Amino acid sequence: MFPGRRAFQFPAAYPLFWTFLAAGFLGERIEVAYVWSATGIVMSRSSLLYGPFSLVWGLGAVLVTWCLWPFRHRGPWVLLMAGGVLGGGFEYVASAVGEAMFHKLFWDYSHMPFHLAGRTNLLFALLWGLGAALWVLRGFPALTRLTGRLPPRASRVLLRGMAMVLAADTLLSSAAMLRMEERQAGRPADGPVAQVMDQWYPDTVLHRRFQNLMEPH
Numbered sequence: 001m002f003p004g005r006r007a008f009q010f011p012a013a014y015p016l017f018w019t020f021l022a023a024g025f026l027g028e029r030i031e032v033a034y035v036w037s038a039t040g041i042v043m044s045r046s047s048l049l050y051g052p053f054s055l056v057w058g059l060g061a062v063l064v065t066w067c068l069w070p071f072r073h074r075g076p077w078v079l080l081m082a083g084g085v086l087g088g089g090f091e092y093v094a095s096a097v098g099e100a101m102f103h104k105l106f107w108d109y110s111h112m113p114f115h116l117a118g119r120t121n122l123l124f125a126l127l128w129g130l131g132a133a134l135w136v137l138r139g140f141p142a143l144t145r146l147t148g149r150l151p152p153r154a155s156r157v158l159l160r161g162m163a164m165v166l167a168a169d170t171l172l173s174s175a176a177m178l179r180m181e182e183r184q185a186g187r188p189a190d191g192p193v194a195q196v197m198d199q200w201y202p203d204t205v206l207h208r209r210f211q212n213l214m215e216p217h
Helices: 005-009 013-039 055-074 076-102 122-148 152-184 192-200 203-209
Strands: none
Touching (some): 013 122, 013 152, 076 122, 076 152, 152 192
């Protein structure tokens, strides 16, 4: 059964995690297609070292689902406007956090009109709003119906396994990025973890994987 308002206010972890997984994968694929259509270049847009997955899209979808589901009956225009504010604001915060942690920019919209510090812009905020409206009205109900057909035990095992894999991938990706920052600051490898990062994930590997990395202005 599709969750009602009370269920959304106190959601189970599993429906939101399905949202995180679906949006993280589909969002990364959408970005790859967009970059290819605009430049002719096939570029990975993943947030992680392994697998096509965007943490920004996944977390953004969870935020939108959590905040906008109670307003699904207010009409698509309300969802579009609120989704644009939420999505644009989240994109700005995600960019600022990424720069603060790794001293790198993962995207820069300063060449586009109506941008805000290059971290978000009006066009993409409107696209966030459109995506939020479509997701709340169509996508989330469809995903809930689809995943609700899975055997409960198998679904829990699958989601817990995916959670462990993504957690490990996120920690490894973060460690590799932080070690790249240390290398660029001239700090030698101090300890076995840093030595492994230098051997397995040198700058060339990271720049090949994260082709959109940029230095802050």
